[in-house]
Amino acid sequence: MTNTTIYDVAGAAKVSLATVSRVMNNPEKVNPETREKVLKVIKELGYHPNAIARGLASRKSTTVGVVMADVSRAATAALLGGITDIAKKYDYAIKLFTMDPEEDIKENMRKIVAEQVDGILLLNDELELDDMGMVIDLIQDAQIPLVLCNTIYNEKDVPTVAIDYTKATYDITKKLLEEGKREIYFASTYHKYSINAFKAEGYKNAMIEAGHEPLLIKTSGDVSQNSVQFKEFLKDNKIEALISVRDSIAVSFINVATENGYKVPDDIKVVGLQNTKYALLSRPQLTCVDTPVYDIGAVSMRLLTKYMTHKEVSDDKVFLPYRIVERQS
């Protein structure tokens, strides 16, 4: 029972292995009676074709590679939720690859290419621009279908599924400006994410358009670190609103502000750019731009299946809608 092969099935069904293979891959080319007979044996023996052998012979692994910087971030996990759901639906397996910043990116990508995946979903938005370019080149040179998932790279023409983060952040900044706020700060992370650069751009555009100087803070994702920083920051600066790339950073700021005598939202309005569970558990609850991360994962995987099966694609850049969720902050 450990290893039922196609030969076992062929023998038991008294047909050739070619016929068994056809029953599995091109059933319409097989006489219905023969087909039923073979299917019955397949079921009886609990036969499943060896995916590796099939992969070698057909040169299709029905596996997609998901390349990311860090699995453990909540946003990544949500993306993976959408990706795996759709992958399963289309019968693709998922191989996970991480890219550590210390390692040789080129070597790592070559290894990934050697894994013979049918397509790649690139979630890594922590790469420098030229590294990103190199990674994309390597994948495209190997002729592997590629979709950028929640990652934006404008230097090349690459299929992409994301949010128009620039516009989303522009909108929310504009809204705060219209409410009369002036000292609006934008909190980003020390660590570079390509997406955050686009968010910052939208913020800057709105501020400059309104004739104000953009006010940027960089901070850590670590709560104990950023709370110390925020405390210092509040001593020295006038601030009427804060927009944060991450909800958890926004919540940390709310806590520090409240503890230092500020009222949120009366003294300082605070907005997050994700809409995670943190937003609901914060007090006051966090107003957010909602970014549908699960959907980004699902749509990008669906787009990739189209490329892998050489289907016609009408639009290779998909920007999903977002909305503002008004809460109490």
Place this chain on the structure above:
Amino acid sequence: MTNTTIYDVAGAAKVSLATVSRVMNNPEKVNPETREKVLKVIKELGYHPNAIARGLASRKSTTVGVVMADVSRAATAALLGGITDIAKKYDYAIKLFTMDPEEDIKENMRKIVAEQVDGILLLNDELELDDMGMVIDLIQDAQIPLVLCNTIYNEKDVPTVAIDYTKATYDITKKLLEEGKREIYFASTYHKYSINAFKAEGYKNAMIEAGHEPLLIKTSGDVSQNSVQFKEFLKDNKIEALISVRDSIAVSFINVATENGYKVPDDIKVVGLQNTKYALLSRPQLTCVDTPVYDIGAVSMRLLTKYMTHKEVSDDKVFLPYRIVERQS
């Protein structure tokens, strides 16, 4: 450049493909000069062996299957962090498999087995006991090394890496009892997780030992649902402490209690059993039993590599230490 094969390398290095193969797999069996020559060509051509062909020929895929219920939960993501880090170190690729409750578990497992992974890490703690038994049987019948990762199943002898959740919860309950609390509730989820049953057991043991009736609440992980429930609950019940299987549920309870005039921790003490970022962002900050999820992932992967390479294993059940993190709740 799309496809450099072992033949290309052999041709360029003027040796047979067997020698190239040996250079990659048993370099000590090759004359140093020949080896250098081949290695040089390999580098020049950017050759990486086709992982699929290698897998078929060697019957080792150097891939491990990670079987889980839901990728998007924070705890799962943290486990995956530990798993991928160690997998990378030992040069294993990761294939991700999810098990939806609606689908045929047996069929699904057969498919996973057909994927020819060298080992399986089972993270799914949402299965009923007998389904779990069947899954384990299928994997073991196929002779695939298996480690349960943050999942506990005592009906069979299976290698396991986890926390002794029963003891951890027993300890924290005892501590609350020693502080004079009597009406200590235990909040679990409607949804079944094998691990939560062990946590509940530890709680019950401590309560019964102290001569108190165990007080259990089941709730939803959804914030808007559990807050409604908690509000009702507080109207009708006397409560001095709450222990929650999930931090986010504990934080939600703190919010509802505070909004309804209770003081945490003076009126009601609250404890979480995970120690996630939620605990730090809550006000008051949440006291927790800290469960080192990343480490569980890492250690289970390391244990699995031992089984896959037929190394001696001194202990096939590893229960990692936990500690109590005192905060303000």
Place this chain on the structure above:
DNA sequence: CTGAAAGCGCTTACAG
């Protein structure tokens, strides 16, 4: 230490 050859378990033209 090295090469020729068989084989891993499939798929896929090619005949018939």
Place this chain on the structure above:
DNA sequence: CTGAAAGCGCTTACAG
């Protein structure tokens, strides 16, 4: 509609 045979890109005894 079905079977015999080549081939996918490797590994691994087996000779030498």
